[in-house]
Amino acid sequence: MNYSAELKKFVTSQYLYSAIRITLATVLPCLVLAHFGILKEYFLFPLGTSFVALTDQPGPFIRRRNALAFAICCFVFVALIASLVMNFKILVLLEIIIFGMFFSLIGVYGQRLAAVGSLSLVVLAIFIDGHLTGANIFKSLLIFTCGCIWFLLIFLVVTTIRPYKLAGQMIGENYLQLAEFLKIKANYYQKNPDFDKLTTQVIAKQIEIKNLQEDTRETVFKTRTIVNESTTTSRLLMLMFLNSMDLHEKLMTSESDYQKLQQSFEDSMILVNIHDYLNLLAEEITNIGIALQSGTRAKPMFNLELELKNLNYNYFELRNKQLSPDSLENFMVLRQILMRINEITKEINEIYKVFSQDVKLAKSLSTGLDLRKFMPNEPKLNSKVLRNNISLSSSHFRHAIRITTALLLGYLFSMFDFLGLGHTYWILITITAILKPAYSITKQRNLLRLYGTVTGATIAYIILHFIHINSVLFAILLISMIMCFSFLKGRYFWAVLFMTIYIFLSFNFLNPGKVNIIFKDRVLDTAIAGIIAFAVSYIVLPVWEHTQNLDLMKKSAADNLIYFQSVMSKFLQGNFDLEDYKVKRKNAIISLANLSDNFQRMISDPKNQQKKLEVVHQFVATSHLITAYTASLSQYSKSNEQYPEIDAESWSRKIEAEMQQTSTLLNGDDITEALRMESRLEPEDSSIEDMLLKRKTEIEENEIVDRRDPDKISHLTELKNIHDILELIYDVAKEQRKVIEKYRSEKHSTPPQS
The missing domain is CATH 1.20.58 (Methane Monooxygenase Hydroxylase; Chain G, domain 1)
Incomplete structure (x- = not known):
């Protein structure tokens, strides 16, 4: 593994960039408030900031802006209602039913509103018992609202300054996924490959590439500045994305009867030579992806012309030695594979050429395509879509019933005092995080949440036991927040682990010396929520694949x-x-x-x-x-x-x-x-x-x-x-x-x- 390239991929990724932005937007107000000694009183400000930040999904600027504004309205409304009815248990139960159904059902409008719905239920959990609002409800809600609006302002400023950053990072990630795809395909040419395992890996990688292409297509094609602006950057990004899709097809064309190929050339080194050359091409594609993510211009890493010349030389030497009437058809297949490799090499060289375009040549970078035909379909934001999904035949409606049932069970369970839990709202938050429309995802998240919480709590306990220097603890908190938000989309275990660490450290700054109570509550609440989520996902109107x-x-x-x-x-x-x-x-x-x-x-x-x-x-x-x-x-x-x-x-x-x-x-x-x-x-x-x-x-x-x-x-x-x-x-x-x-x-x- 090329550890240097892996580090660069992570450092230049949209996930780390977004995580740093969320962390700074959340922490900077905390520092100011702590400086004036009012952090405890105004803790709802950074909390609102982090909630709104987590709803920001990749996509076109207008959709992101509107979703953030809608999220703020939802959060403030939910917090207001929860604060007003918290002392009336019947109304609280009714509130859980109404909000649980509505905010789960808005997922029919896509992932962006599904995220808003999930975080709205987290806000409900936070405000459901009034432990954060105190006596002055409206002052607390005003502080929370200001924190929500603060992130929207940060978003508007950052996207105005760097309008192409997200698009470049997403297109770069497409190239990084294609590089991994090519590495898997290259393994078909190594000695004694595991064909079944490689086929499974190819199919899994195809899923990742498709999902990423859909997200990127929406960001690129639906962002007016990318599609219509006659700037070098916008035209370059559009062409780089379209080229990535063409490259994907060329990589797919390398499909052959690999088992027959291995049998035909098992005594020569030509297949190993192909394997090595394909890995070089993968490194070049990785280089392009990293450059796109970082916003720099990529330059070739290897002399592909020389490497390809050597590969072709090895083929022709083998052909001249072993070509016979019996082996002719085998060499025809191999010759065709080399021609495809030539095409992939030309495509990569062409991408480098596009990448190095001079500003003066920007107008020549035209796609010639009707881009509207490539835009992904998305449900219209009208009430008819929502009404049509109010039926047991709808997977979204069944999921809404499951979420609502689990939240009701979690709330009723938290009302019992025999366990002596001090942070029972964590049960509702964990249920919302774990319970997803698909049973398989719920099952996987359940285990990862439990393992991540226990591991993170143990690490945090050790840190707080041995480290008592606030500046060091604060540095660890910052790093943990950045790592948590970076891993949240792709590596849930690590996200939960770092989330648990920064939650422990945050509580320690607010209420020092209560680490034992936090440890017990966090682990126990997670276990209880996991059991409820698993039982509900299995029993209540499950939707099997x-x-x-x-x-x-x-x-x-x-x-x-x-x-x-x-x-x-x-x-x-x-x-x-x-x-x-x-x-x-x-x-x-x-x-x-x-x-x-x-x-x-x-x-x-x-x-x-x-x-x-x-x-x-x-x-x-x-x-x-x-x-x-x-x-x-x-x-x-x-x-x-x-x-x-x-x-x-x-x-x-x-x-x-x-x-x-x-x-x-x-x-x-x-x-x-x-x-x-x-x-x-x-x-x-x-x-x-x-x-x-x-x-x-x-x-x-x-x-x-x-x-x-x-x-x-x-x-x-x-x-x-x-x-x-x-x-x-x-x-x-x-x-x-x-x-x-x-x-x-x-x-x-x-x-x-x-």
Whole structure:
């Protein structure tokens, strides 16, 4: 592992940048208040600041600003109502029901409002018993409101000064994820790879890339300054993001029959050479990502021209020694892989060229695309969406009932005094943090929350026991806050650990000498909340992942078919609409990632709810291969070369018929005889076999010609590769259809169709 690069990735990331901003916005007022000796009295000010800060999700400026303003209104309203009714237990219970349902349901409008809803419930927990407001409720609420508004002002100032910072960091993170993706793909070429493990890693990384691309797409395409401004920065960022998506496709095109490849070249070092070169490319992509995150210009780290020349030299040396009629097809596959590597190298060099554009050339940086077609769909902010989700068939409504039930149980439990808990609102806060719409996420968060709390509490206890210098404790508190907010999105265990440390230190500054009480309350409240959250998620209207499998499989199958048809249009009509193709490519990748993500969560469901797990796993694997092979085929659609030897019409009809059979079965219909006949067509590609036989005869009868042009590939090699890719797509589509046939036969107890 390159520890230097890993450190740079973290230091320049949006997560650390955001964490430092939140920490400074929260701590600076604390220092001022502490200086005047009124921190205890005005503690609600930094508390309001931190709550509003946590609702700030990455995205376009206008959406972020509006969400922060809405969060402030929600927080102040919830705090006001909670403060007014805190002495009337019946009204408190009614308050929990109304706020629990409403603030859980607003998650139907996306992650941004879901975050506002969750933090609103945390505000409810903080103010529910009045322990922070004191006698003067309205003064306390005014202080809290000022703290909330303080972060909004900080946000407006920072985004005005550095409007492109977030977009650059998010695009940079896209490149960092692509680098990790390439490293996984490189491992297919090492000695004795674990194919099953690597396939799982590839699918998991695809999910991460898809989620990040969606977030980045919203930030880039929906931010007017990025899309419309004729500045060098805005145009560069737009092109860098679009180039990252094209690079993603090129990385997907490296899909091959790796097991056969390993068998064919196990006695040579060529695959290891490819592995090493791909890792160099990954380092270059990482370098680009770090530069984008930090806002600097990237320069190449290695002499890729020399490294690629050496790789091609090793290939041609091996080819000249071992090429024979029997090994010809193996070398054709290897030659094609090297051509794809050449394309990836050119793409990286092109990205460096775009990155180093001079200000004077900014106007030449045009996308030529209708960017509106690439914008992600998001629910409209109207009451109809909310009303439509007030039904037990809605997963959001069921989640709202679970949250409300758990909060009621947590509050009722906190009313019992036999445990002597002093911070019972932590139970409600922990329930809100743990309980998520998916059982698998709730289960995972439950364990991570408990482990992180216990570990963090132990570390904090040790720190407070041995360190009594306030300046050192304050430094640790600052570092803990920054680490907590940095890890909050991706590494929940570490986020909870550091959160627990800074909470202990904060309480120690406010009320020194009570570490034993805080330790007991924190651990016990977390355990109680974890038990309640787990029980409710399992018992109260759970939504199991297997209930979504069928719809996601239908969507993935349909989008893969449309993606394939888009690629085949060049072979059939001779035209290729690049913009239309990119939209359909995006849809296919998103559908595949959604299906894969659902399968990953399903694995964490209880065993009795992992229905048809093997079927879904096979469907995910075959869908991934179809998407990857279609991406490989698309490289030929974009070229100006013609391939009349390929019987494109028969191949298109044959593969589409096979894919349509899968969609038909998924929709619960019977396959027609016409579809079956179409899928059995025999494409007339016999000329390719004749050309291949002729080439083998030439090799057998003549000496091998030492041609060493790495940028040129024979027409026969291209034809053979296109033919092989079409065969692979058909074979995988057929295998996928059989998987669904088996699924239906088991479901209906009828023999599978032939």
